[in-house]
Amino acid sequence: MTRQSNDDTSDDPSDDPNGEPAIVANALTKRYGDTIAVDDLTLEVDPGSIYGFLGPNGAGKTTTIRLLTALATPTSGSGTVAGVPISDRKSLVDRIGYLPESPPIAEQLTAREQLEYYGGLCGMSLDEFEGRLDELLERLELAEDADDRIVTxxxxxxxxxxxxxxxxxxxxxxFLDEPTSGLDPRAVRTVRELLTGLAANGTTVFLSTHVLPVVERIATDVGICYEGRLVESGAPEELLGRLESGADSTLEDVFLEVTTETE
Incomplete structure (x- = not known):
């Protein structure tokens, strides 16, 4: 897949040495009674790419992420993430990171305590991640507040x-579900740059968000989900080229046109 060329995206995506996709979903389906949350979803995501996963509320985005992170069991279908079957949760958790829309953090702890505790759960020693933690706290302008309790x-x-x-x-x-929620424009820019840096270093980013300009700036590929089904996918420039509205079209135009046609 072609990496989009823009100010925030590297032109040299990391290649997987085995040539295998970082994420594969094969006919993934999730039913809750008579409700189909995810319907026969099939997709592949290249290593070192940023995949923008879009859809209106209730389209199945969060359920898809829960399936791919082994937090939910598919009714049918299969998938792999980083080469690990999503049925193998024990092996999978060592290969992935996940930010749900409401982060799982303990309010009574300080941010530093929370992150050190999480690092320990990942089997990392303090020496292994202390430098990285300090760098990220500084990058996201949390260093001065890292020893304050999260409740504040x-x-x-x-x-x-x-x-x-x-x-x-x-x-x-x-996997990131609405990572820029609650952030001011400066912080959104920082997150955008952070994600492109991660991808440039080989991390695959699966990004679900309603902030379409962020996706348009950094995504290498986009999938649009509607009523549990993947109804359109491709590089942003490819999707824009399919519209009849001309050269001034945006990803928002694509999103609205595709979901309207589908409905």
Whole structure:
């Protein structure tokens, strides 16, 4: 797949030595009673890419992430992440990072305590990740507040803490559900640059968000989900080229056109 050329994206994506996709979903389906949350979803994501996963509320985005991170069991279908079957949760958790829309953090701890505790859960010694932790706290402007209790944090500060937690162990694949929620424009820019840097170093980023300009700036590929089905996919420039509205089209135009046609 072709990496998009823009100010925030490296032109040299990392190649997987085995030539295998970083994420594979084969006819993944998840039913809750009579409700189909994910319907026969098939996709592949290249190593070192940023995959923008879009869709309206209730389209199945979060359920898809839960399936790919082994937090939910598919009704049918299969998949692999970083070469590990999603049925093998024990092996998978060592290869991935995950930021849900509401980060799993303990409010009574300080951010530093929370992140050190998480590093220990990942089997990392303090010496292994202390330098990386300090770098990320500084990068996301949390260093001065890292020893304050999370209960005193704003939504944006909690989101930054959750993001650091998701990438602290330098995972092969990171899944992010609305990572810029609650962030101001400066912080959004920092996160955007951080994600492109991760991808340039070989980490695959699976990004679900409603902030379409972020996806348009950094995504190498985009999938649009509607009512549990993947209804459109491709590089952003490819999707824009399929529209009839001309050269001034945006990813928002693609999103609205595709979901309207599908409906």
């Amino acid at each position: 944090y704003s939504k944006g500060m909690r989101q930054k803490t959750g993001l650091i937690q998701a990438i602290l162990s330098d995972p092969d694949v990171v």
